[in-house]
Amino acid sequence: xxxxxxxxxxxxxxxxxxxxxxxxxxxxxxxxxFSRDKFGMALYTTDGQMYTVGDAGERFxxxxxxxxxxxVMTIRLVGEALFSRVGKEPSGNPFNSLVQLEYEKGIPRNxxxxxxxLVVTDELLSHTPDAMGDVLDFVRKISGSPTVxxxxxxxxxxxxxxxxxxxLANFLKANHNLKNGVEExxxxxxxxxxxxxxxxxxxxxxxxxxxHGVMEQGGPRLLSESQAKRxxxxxxxxxxxxxxxxxxxxxxxxxxxGVGGGIAAVLPGKWSVAVWSPAINRQGNSVAGMKALELLTxxxxxxxx
Ligand code: GLN
Numbered sequence: 001x002x003x004x005x006x007x008x009x010x011x012x013x014x015x016x017x018x019x020x021x022x023x024x025x026x027x028x029x030x031x032x033x034f035s036r037d038k039f040g041m042a043l044y045t046t047d048g049q050m051y052t053v054g055d056a057g058e059r060f061x062x063x064x065x066x067x068x069x070x071x072v073m074t075i076r077l078v079g080e081a082l083f084s085r086v087g088k089e090p091s092g093n094p095f096n097s098l099v100q101l102e103y104e105k106g107i108p109r110n111x112x113x114x115x116x117x118l119v120v121t122d123e124l125l126s127h128t129p130d131a132m133g134d135v136l137d138f139v140r141k142i143s144g145s146p147t148v149x150x151x152x153x154x155x156x157x158x159x160x161x162x163x164x165x166x167x168l169a170n171f172l173k174a175n176h177n178l179k180n181g182v183e184e185x186x187x188x189x190x191x192x193x194x195x196x197x198x199x200x201x202x203x204x205x206x207x208x209x210x211x212h213g214v215m216e217q218g219g220p221r222l223l224s225e226s227q228a229k230r231x232x233x234x235x236x237x238x239x240x241x242x243x244x245x246x247x248x249x250x251x252x253x254x255x256x257x258g259v260g261g262g263i264a265a266v267l268p269g270k271w272s273v274a275v276w277s278p279a280i281n282r283q284g285n286s287v288a289g290m291k292a293l294e295l296l297t298x299x300x301x302x303x304x305x
Contacts, residue, residue, distance in 0.1 A: 088234055
C-alpha cells in the first residue's frame, strides 16, 4: 500500500506555489473573501483510514460538488427515468452555457452543468415535500458530520446575482422541462450550492462512490452497484465541464469540482479524496487542486486506468 500520509505531505509542498495562480471566484463577495493561500486535502480509504494535510478541516462553499448529492438523491427516488429529461454526454461548453440549451431544445446535456442540475433539483422537488431539509439530512448522514450547514449569506447572494441561472431556468420552463415554479427551483438550487463542507466532510461523503454504492463497509447501501458505476461514469465524462477531458488525461479519476475551489474524486475499491484551494482557472476548476490530484495518481501509481 502506498504511504498516503507521506504522499499527501509531499503534494502539499509541491502545489503550495500554485495557489498563487488562477483567480478566486468573485461573482459574489461571499466567495471572494476566501484567501487564495488555502490548501487542504483529505483521503479516506475504503478500510476507514483518513489521511489529511493542510486546511482539510476548514469548511468552504462546495458549490457544484453539491450536484452529485442531488443527483444521487434523485436517482434513488426515480431511477433512470430521470434521463428522459437530462442527458449524460459531456458538454464541452462552460457550466452555465445558454447557447447549448437553446440549441438542444431545453434538454440539458448532463446533470452537472447548471441547466442539468436545475432539472435534477426540479425532479427532487416533485418527489419530496421538504427537499432542502432532505438534502441537508442526506449530506449530514453520508458525511458523518451533523454540523454541516447551508451558508445562508452565500445562498442569498447567489439569488441576488443569479441572472444567468434564472435565464436557464426560464428557458427550461418555456421548453416544458421544469415542473415546478422557476423561483422555487432556483431557490432550492442556490441553497444546495451554498453547502459549506470541509475536505474531510467531502471525502467521507463520497466514500459510497468508492465503495460500490455502500456508505462504509457493512453500512447502508445508497445506490446499487450498477448505479454507483454509472454515477462514476457521469462524473468522469461530465464532472469538470469543458475540462473533463483534461482532468481524465491528467488525473484519471471520476470526480466533481465547484467554483469554491473544491474537488471531490474517487478511486473505486480504494479511496475517496477531496482537495480545496480557492483559486480557479477559466473553466472553474481549482488550479492547485487539479495539480494535487494529478500528483496523487502519479505518486501512488493508482488511477482507474
Ligand atoms: N452556484 C454556482 C452557479 O450556479 C455554481 C457553479 C459551479 O460551481 N461551477 O453558477
